[in-house]
Amino acid sequence: IYYNNTLFIYAYKISWQQHEPAAITIPSKMSPATPRHGPSFRRRALPEEEEWPSSSSPSAAASASGSASAPTIAPTIASTIASTALSKGKKTTSDDIFRRKNCIDHFLLMLLLLALAAVAYQELRIREHRTSHNHHPLQNLHGTTLPRHDKSSSSSQTTPPPQFSVDILSIGSLHRLPLLQAQNLTMATHLSVRRFFHVTEDDDADPLCHVRLTLDHVYNISRFCRSRPRGLSRVFYTMRGYYSRWKGLKNRENAAGWMCAQVRPLSGLWKAYKHYAKHRETEGLPDYLLIVDDDTYFNMELFQRTFDPNYYGSDENNNNNKNKHNNNDNETNGKDYGHFDNVVVKDSNINSYYAGCLVRWPVKQLNNTFAYGGYGSILSKGTLMNLFRPLHCDFPGASSAPTLDIASHTLRHPDNTADDRAICRRLSENNVGEKRYFRNGWNLVQLMYAYVNSEKFVNVDEWTTGFCMHSDWVLGYFANYYNVSRHVEEAYYKDVAHARIEPYKGSELYAHPGKGFCKQDKEKGCRPDSEICHRVSQEWMMNETERWRVKYPTKFRNVTANDSTL
Numbered sequence: 001i002y003y004n005n006t007l008f009i010y011a012y013k014i015s016w017q018q019h020e021p022a023a024i025t026i027p028s029k030m031s032p033a034t035p036r037h038g039p040s041f042r043r044r045a046l047p048e049e050e051e052w053p054s055s056s057s058p059s060a061a062a063s064a065s066g067s068a069s070a071p072t073i074a075p076t077i078a079s080t081i082a083s084t085a086l087s088k089g090k091k092t093t094s095d096d097i098f099r100r101k102n103c104i105d106h107f108l109l110m111l112l113l114l115a116l117a118a119v120a121y122q123e124l125r126i127r128e129h130r131t132s133h134n135h136h137p138l139q140n141l142h143g144t145t146l147p148r149h150d151k152s153s154s155s156s157q158t159t160p161p162p163q164f165s166v167d168i169l170s171i172g173s174l175h176r177l178p179l180l181q182a183q184n185l186t187m188a189t190h191l192s193v194r195r196f197f198h199v200t201e202d203d204d205a206d207p208l209c210h211v212r213l214t215l216d217h218v219y220n221i222s223r224f225c226r227s228r229p230r231g232l233s234r235v236f237y238t239m240r241g242y243y244s245r246w247k248g249l250k251n252r253e254n255a256a257g258w259m260c261a262q263v264r265p266l267s268g269l270w271k272a273y274k275h276y277a278k279h280r281e282t283e284g285l286p287d288y289l290l291i292v293d294d295d296t297y298f299n300m301e302l303f304q305r306t307f308d309p310n311y312y313g314s315d316e317n318n319n320n321n322k323n324k325h326n327n328n329d330n331e332t333n334g335k336d337y338g339h340f341d342n343v344v345v346k347d348s349n350i351n352s353y354y355a356g357c358l359v360r361w362p363v364k365q366l367n368n369t370f371a372y373g374g375y376g377s378i379l380s381k382g383t384l385m386n387l388f389r390p391l392h393c394d395f396p397g398a399s400s401a402p403t404l405d406i407a408s409h410t411l412r413h414p415d416n417t418a419d420d421r422a423i424c425r426r427l428s429e430n431n432v433g434e435k436r437y438f439r440n441g442w443n444l445v446q447l448m449y450a451y452v453n454s455e456k457f458v459n460v461d462e463w464t465t466g467f468c469m470h471s472d473w474v475l476g477y478f479a480n481y482y483n484v485s486r487h488v489e490e491a492y493y494k495d496v497a498h499a500r501i502e503p504y505k506g507s508e509l510y511a512h513p514g515k516g517f518c519k520q521d522k523e524k525g526c527r528p529d530s531e532i533c534h535r536v537s538q539e540w541m542m543n544e545t546e547r548w549r550v551k552y553p554t555k556f557r558n559v560t561a562n563d564s565t566l
């Protein structure tokens with residue numbers, strides 16, 4: 001502000017100097033030292049010098065004090081007024097000079113206030129700009145915005161809607177790294193994707209399993225799991241009959257690698273959990289976590305349209321996308337999925353679990369639904385909070401363990417005692433032999449990770465309980481039987497308490513060939529603009545993403561060299 005006013009006064013003096021008829025003379029009693037800035041003025045004695053007030057007068061005293069406190073501005077103004085009077089041939093008294101000086105002081109004060117108002121307005125514009133470009137608002141695990149510790153933050157500022165965020169967890173292999181890289185260069189470049197997790201053999205509890213496991217081990221594992229004693233629970237007894245037979249396993253291209261990979265989705269969930277625990281104060285949980293295979297493709301633009309409650313809030317999205325979405329154009333394969341919008345919960349704080357392709361077993365046999373792994377699992381923030389919530393059960397053998405708490409005991413209800421009792425009752429049933437691994441203070445992710453890794457595949461000859469579940473069954477069992485997600489909306493399953501996984505937009509595999517996205521398999525079945533596709537190549541992912549990047553360039557991040565590095 002001082003700099004701006006100095007420039008104004010400098011220009012003001014130049015303007016007066018250009019119009020002065022002759023050199024200006026200031027009485028010696030009123031003239032201070034020559035200013036350091038601005039034009040210089042030559043001094044010449046005036047005939048009226050003896051008529052100026054003496055230093056003992058109040059006006060002279062005020063002038064002297066003013067020149068002492070402001071040696072640059074006041075004399076310049078006085079000289080300017082004097083030159084004006086002389087140019088008109090009038091005799092100027094001291095009262096006239098100081099009267100005019102007061103007017104100029106008021107004028108400068110107005111300029112100062114205007115400058116302050118301009119600075120305040122500019123600061124407000126800067127704050128609004130920072131707020132509107134906040135792509136990743138910091139949230140804690142309960143969905144409230146954390147303080148940004150930004151000097152530009154203001155308590156009176158209106159908080160914009162939180163940015164929709166998705167994290168992707170891809171289950172891959174060291175032998176198929178190009179697929180993981182393709183996902184990172186395609187799906188993960190959409191603006192809704194916050195973080196891309198990936199897991200390979202290096203992330204398993206036994207990273208050398210695929211090297212040490214032989215076909216003999218695979219045969220013994222299949223025989224052990226399919227010939228379990230009949231004293232098991234109904235759940236485990238039914239699963240035993242569906243476990244992979246040796247006849248099918250020996251014909252697999254890499255049977256040992258497939259067997260070792262059955263623990264990998266839980267290794268990935270464990271990896272994501274540790275990341276969230278480490279960064280719980282600064283990053284928080286995403287709105288949704290996608291768990292997919294490395295050869296699975298999700299169209300993230302269509303995904304955001306379905307789940308983001310604020311997607312159609314902007315004029316750009318309203319004009320470009322909403323009409324197309326409702327008119328059943330080729331971006332939804334010519335099919336109307338709009339009637340599923342009332343089924344898909346758009347509040348990520350509600351514990352919901354959707355399967356890209358839901359596999360159903362007959363209810364009369366056992367309602368053990370699970371997500372066909374290749375088509376992905378969609379876990380909301382509320383579901384993640386249930387998975388990460390520490391559990392405390394008082395039953396014999398439940399020893400204590402250190403608690404790594406990243407979710408509060410209180411989720412959406414003020415009292416979670418009833419939920420804890422229901423989970424502890426389920427744990428005491430020991431349906432799949434999980435009870436022996438539980439420690440007080442653990443959450444379900446820790447329990448699942450211990451369950452699948454405590455007895456290694458290479459030690460099958462020493463197994464007592466072993467691990468006799470396919471990877472899809474594990475997450476499906478704990479989600480259904482431990483109330484991780486809300487109950488399904490279908491009235492047919494209203495009496496089935498453990499029906500907790502919903503088919504995404506009606507995609508269900510009960511009898512071949514399946515419905516919805518369950519038919520989007522391999523490149524022949526994956527048409528352009530498909531929302532979910534399984535068993536696709538990296539070239540298909542790149543081509544499909546490029547098509548959408550051309551249509552909606554502002555919805556994707558620019559690909560950098562770091563994006564190609566996992």
